[in-house]
Amino acid sequence: MLGRTVLRNVLSNELKCVEQCQRRASSKSSAELIDLENKYVARTYDPIPVVTAEGKGCILKDPEGKRYLDFLGGYAAVNTGHCHPKIIETVGSQVAKLHHTSRAYYNNELPVFAEYITKYFGYDRVLPMNTGVEGGDTAIKMARRWGYLSKGIKPNEAMVVFARGNFWGRSLAAISTSDNPVMYEHFGPYMPGFSSVPFNDTCALEEALKLKNVCAFMVEPIQGEGGIIVPSDGYLKEVRRLCTENNVLFIADEVQTGLGRTGELLACDHESVKPDILVLGKGLAGAVIPMSAVLANEDIMCHMTSGTHGSTFGGNALACAVARRTLEIIREEKxxxxxxxxxxxxxxxxxxxxxxxxxxxxxxxxxxxxxxxxxxxxxxxxxxxxxxxxxxxxxxxxxxxxxxxxxxxxxxxxxxxxxxxxxxxxxxxxx
Ligand SMILES: Cc1ncc(COP(=O)(O)O)c(C=O)c1O
CATH class of the missing domain: 3.90.1150.10 (Aspartate Aminotransferase, domain 1)
Incomplete structure (x- = not known):
């Protein structure tokens, strides 16, 4: 009994301490917070010197209350705006019920979300992950698997073609496809099985896809991090045609361009083409919880069997509930x-x-x-x-x-x- 009382007191003191720290954090000035971040956080970013402390819709405020118009949207993730009331409501009610139990069990949100998102985008199945880079990695694994088990590529010889200037994250696989030395230098050795062609060059793509061991071409319909590079009209249609003609999968990395960002639900919709594998991320779960999703039909997804892929948090109840609400909001609010x-x-x-x-x-x-x-x-x-x-x-x-x-x-x-x-x-x- 005494032990329990002591434990309760210790926990309560710890909680008080955390609350005090939080109160202290929120009373710090922008200059103090910038100094603190510069001192303790790894220097992998070079932020604009502004501290965000509050957000609503398209407006952000710093700790001193200065108002900013947000024209970055958290790197194009905050599609539904900051602190959208319907998303806050869903987060609150879901987190109080169930947030994470893992794929060791079924939860009561993933199946409903999966039916909703597959019908929304017109695919048979979805593979839920967390970040965009994991989505890209998953798509490549799916394409390699299809290459070996459906196309008949010899073991360990599958190639995936990328567009130069691509950006899909900074994992070892992603930097192995990058042509930006800042991202790849001194991180080798790099992952084999990747090649690249210039973006928006269908002649080069036609040549590259002729090789019998190519299983996929992965491309952003508009290159984001590369500088918002819009390809010529007809590029995606030609990509679709060349992939079909050469029995190569077309992977659309719509992590940034998807979910309405370009004025169509998917950027591929501008040219009425349907990729074989679709990768979504960023604002999929309201930019509140990291969530990515890879969608494909059964002929590709059938090769992703038990144990071949997974993630502790992928498909957790909270992300699924918030993502379904986000997709509804995209429709409801046009x-x-x-x-x-x-x-x-x-x-x-x-x-x-x-x-x-x-x-x-x-x-x-x-x-x-x-x-x-x-x-x-x-x-x-x-x-x-x-x-x-x-x-x-x-x-x-x-x-x-x-x-x-x-x-x-x-x-x-x-x-x-x-x-x-x-x-x-x-x-x-x-x-
Ligand atoms: C097109 C594209 N794919 C993938 C990613 C990686 O997403 P994440 O940073 O969530 O891993 C990004 C990130 O900016 C992106 O723009």
Whole structure:
């Protein structure tokens, strides 16, 4: 009895201590928090010097209460906006009931989510994972497996072709397909079985797919991290045709472009093509919980048998409930249509307002856009810093470009406010 009382007191003191720490954290200034992060966190990012402390829709606030328009959307993940009330409600009610039990058992959310998402996107089965990079890795495993067991490729000889300039994360497999030395240098040896062709080059792809041991071509319909690179109209149709003709699987990495981001539910829908394997991630579970999903039909998924793949958290009840609610919200609130309409307005307002001498390039689809600053005036990073000072958050996407990927819930007045800020900041580069 005494032991239990002592334990209860210890736990209660620990809880008080954690609460005190949290209160202290939330009372720290932006400058103090930046110093603390710079001191204790591994230096794998170079953040814009702003601290986010609160969010609602497309608005973020720092600890001092300064308001920012969020035009990055957590790297294009916050599709449904910050702290969406329907998502908060689902998180709260689900987490209080059941969050994680693992795939050792069935839970009462995964089956319902699986039926919902497979019907939503028109595939037989889904394989749930957590992050986007795991989704890509899973898709490649599925393609290799299909290559050996259905296409008849000799053991250990399967090849997957990628587009140059790709980005699908920073795991060892992902960096093995990267042509960015910052990502791959001094991390070798690299994974074999990968080759690459230039993005948007169907002649090179045609040649690459002729090799009998190629099982898949994996591509982002619009390259995100590569700088929001939109391929020529017809590219995806030709990719589909070449893959079918050569008995090669078409893997669409729609981790960034999917879920309405480009003004269609999937970026592949712009050209009415259906990939054999579809990878989704980022905002799938409301950008509250990491969740990715790989979808395919039975002829491919049949090879993923018990023990061949898995993840402790993949398919947990909380992520599944929140993802199903997120997919419902995308439909209920017509976020795909909003992304299309707001994206068109955004690009056309920017075209009207921005001087071509300073910003020669405005590109994108839906709410996945980039602008490039002319090198005579500065870099994308310089532009992102000045935009932050003026109250708009973005991030560079290559040396000269910044990406502009706000939440899909953005309103017309927020687009207008964003364009006004961008135009004033760009004008300041002329002075
Ligand atoms: C197209 C694409 N695929 C995959 C990923 C990796 O996702 P995650 O960072 O969740 O692993 C990203 C991340 O930006 C991405 O843009």
């Amino acid at each position: 976020l795909v249509e909003n992304a299309k309409k707001m994206g068109e307005k955004f690009r056309s307002d920017l075209q009207c307002k921005l001087p071509k001498g300073i910003v020669p390039v405005i590109r994108g689809k839906g709410l996945m856009n980039a602008i490039e600053i002319h090198p005579d005036f500065g870099t994308g990073h310089d532009l992102a810093i000045r935009l932050k000072d003026a109250g708009l958050l973005s991030k560079s996407a290559s040396k000269q470009a910044i990406r502009l990927t706000p939440p899909l819930v953005i309103s017309e007045s927020e687009i207008e406010e964003g364009v006004e800020i961008i135009s004033q900041v760009v004008d300041s580069f002329a002075k």
